[in-house]
Amino acid sequence: MNFPALRLVEERAHSPQGAPVSVRELSIAFGQNQVLDRLSLHIEPGEFVAIVGRSGCGKSTLLRAVMGLIQPGGGSIDVDLNAARLVFQEPRLLPWASVRENVAVGAPAGLDAAERDRLVDARLAEVGLADKAEQWPAALSGGQRQRVALARALISQPRLLALDEPLGALDALTRIEMQALVETVWASEGFSALLVTHDVAEAVALADRVVVMEAGRIALDLPITVPRPRRHGDAELAALEGLILDRLLGR
Amino acid sequence: MTRGAGWKESPLVPAIVPVGLLVVWQLASTTGLLPSQILPAPTAVVKAAAELTADGELIHHLAVSTARALTGLVVGGSISFALGLLCGLSPFARRLLDPTLQMVRTIPHLALLPLVILWFGIGEQAKILLVAWGIFFPIYLNTYHGVVSVDPQLIEMGRVYGMKRWELFRRIIFPGALPSILVGLRFGLGIMWLTLIVAETIAANSGIGYMATQAREFSQTDIIVLAIFVYAGLGKLADSLTRALEHRLLRWNPAYARA
Numbered sequence: 286m287n288f289p290a291l292r293l294v295e296e297r298a299h300s301p302q303g304a305p306v307s308v309r310e311l312s313i314a315f316g317q318n319q320v321l322d323r324l325s326l327h328i329e330p331g332e333f334v335a336i337v338g339r340s341g342c343g344k345s346t347l348l349r350a351v352m353g354l355i356q357p358g359g360g361s362i363d364v365d366l367n368a369a370r371l372v373f374q375e376p377r378l379l380p381w382a383s384v385r386e387n388v389a390v391g392a393p394a395g396l397d398a399a400e401r402d403r404l405v406d407a408r409l410a411e412v413g414l415a416d417k418a419e420q421w422p423a424a425l426s427g428g429q430r431q432r433v434a435l436a437r438a439l440i441s442q443p444r445l446l447a448l449d450e451p452l453g454a455l456d457a458l459t460r461i462e463m464q465a466l467v468e469t470v471w472a473s474e475g476f477s478a479l480l481v482t483h484d485v486a487e488a489v490a491l492a493d494r495v496v497v498m499e500a501g502r503i504a505l506d507l508p509i510t511v512p513r514p515r516r517h518g519d520a521e522l523a524a525l526e527g528l529i530l531d532r533l534l535g536r
Numbered sequence: 537m538t539r540g541a542g543w544k545e546s547p548l549v550p551a552i553v554p555v556g557l558l559v560v561w562q563l564a565s566t567t568g569l570l571p572s573q574i575l576p577a578p579t580a581v582v583k584a585a586a587e588l589t590a591d592g593e594l595i596h597h598l599a600v601s602t603a604r605a606l607t608g609l610v611v612g613g614s615i616s617f618a619l620g621l622l623c624g625l626s627p628f629a630r631r632l633l634d635p636t637l638q639m640v641r642t643i644p645h646l647a648l649l650p651l652v653i654l655w656f657g658i659g660e661q662a663k664i665l666l667v668a669w670g671i672f673f674p675i676y677l678n679t680y681h682g683v684v685s686v687d688p689q690l691i692e693m694g695r696v697y698g699m700k701r702w703e704l705f706r707r708i709i710f711p712g713a714l715p716s717i718l719v720g721l722r723f724g725l726g727i728m729w730l731t732l733i734v735a736e737t738i739a740a741n742s743g744i745g746y747m748a749t750q751a752r753e754f755s756q757t758d759i760i761v762l763a764i765f766v767y768a769g770l771g772k773l774a775d776s777l778t779r780a781l782e783h784r785l786l787r788w789n790p791a792y793a794r795a
Contacts, residue, residue, distance in 0.1 A: 352696065370697075377693040381711040381788040390697050390707075421788045437697075 303331030303477035304368050304444035306351060310360035313346055320346045322501040323360065333471055333478040335488035338498035339533060345449055348481045352447050370443035372451045376430035378422040384433050385418040391437040408436040412466060428459035432466065439470060448480045452487065461517060464491055489526045490515050497532055505532050576758040581765065584758040598766065601736065601743040604660065605728050608667025613724065616676035624683025637676065645669040646734055658739045663732065670731040671724040678720025682713030715789065718782050725774040733767055
């Protein structure tokens with residue numbers, strides 16, 4: 286593990302590179318089940334927003350709707366999908382393609398092979414897998430596969446990165462490393478980030494703002510002003526985490 | 537490790553039983569225990585092979601049989617592969633064609649032999665039609681199954697990452713279906729030889745099966761046994777080639793990568 290963990294993180298103004306997201310009065314129903322109920326959410330360019338909530342609260346549906354995978358039943362979503370990339374909960378790598386080819390899946394169209402290889406190498410180095418380019422995905426660990434998936438999402442220099450519980454399946458230590466990696470690339474690239482997670486500590490550690498969802502609506506919208514780099518186990522973060530958990534657990 | 541157990545690790549261990557059987561067979565023949573009208577000695581089979589190779593007859597029949605097998609494979613294989621892809625990819629094609637194909641599948645293709653002889657006599661079309669028919673269903677079914685069981689999460693990923701239809705097929709659906717398609721090919725090749733043996737034995741005037749039928753007329757058991765071994769060798773060769781193909785094309789898959 287030799288990726289440049291928190292080295293690049295510094296106090297930064299929201300970069301103009303990030304794309305804004307505007308969700309207005311969004312409603313989505315699956316049959317009788319009202320999953321999202323007139324939900325509005327705005328993400329500033331370069332802002333890191335985390336959405337937490339219990340299973341079935343509609344957080345994944347919101348993210349999939351923002352990414353154009355689900356048609357809204359009502360309301361509107363304003364987002365530039367050409368500049369957006371999605372990291373799934375599973376790595377979803379092509380098992381028959383090398384790590385290099387997998388990362389190249391995300392590369393912008395129309396590049397010549399040499400240029401594409403150069404971009405892939407740079408991205409793999411960024412996620413700490415420079416020496417794995419010619420491996421099959423089957424030879425990698427779960428954490429490494431998810432890092433390849435992250436490299437695939439980053440190679441097109443997205444202005445919005447949507448993450449659908451991407452670290453949920455990883456063990457605790459790998460997850461902390463991955464969180465640091467996500468924060469590092471976010472800080473250096475300046476994209477807007479929308480992270481859906483069930484891990485409140487993760488949301489509090491990474492986000493500028495944590496949005497708590499309940500039954501298809503926003504129950505709490507909490508800015509996290511703790512300066513970066515943030516340390517795991519920080520008392521201020523723990524207090525915020527407690528606040529959110531109380532809300533989620535109805536205490 | 538105990539002393540003296542080393543020979544158990546030898547790569548020759550799998551050869552012990554077949555070589556032993558050959559030796560017993562040869563001994564039984566030489567001592568007259570096994571009459572040559574029942575089964576000729578292994579040496580007699582080798583001698584027959586040498587003679588038939590020398591006068592070119594074996595090569596001629598072998599070439600004829602191989603040409604039939606390959607023609608049937610290309611005809612039946614390409615049609616079934618195309619239909620398997622079509623029904624796998626298009627729900628409409630599936631509804632239109634699959635029920636009919638499943639119905640036709642229940643006909644054992646060798647049951648068509650009398651009809652096919654009636655149509656084509658002992659001409660080449662008869663054999664090629666039967667071989668193509670025999671190959672059709674294993675390849676159709678496995679291609680179709682391979683295409684529909686490609687991981688939908690990967691297809692969604694491809695769409696989200698901007699792949700167009702052809703690219704989606706080339707990079708995700710086809711490679712995802714390939715393991716299943718190759719299983720179909722292996723089954724198909726097995727049926728291919730089986731069909732050819734039956735068709736050539738009953739309705740042909742050339743080919744390995746014809747050679748065996750002719751030999752039966754004159755009680756030449758050595759040639760009959762030779763024909764059986766030739767068919768076995770051809771079947772084994774086809775199987776080895778597909779396995780080599782699997783190792784090459786599926787080397788990303790840990791289940792195929794070893795060995």
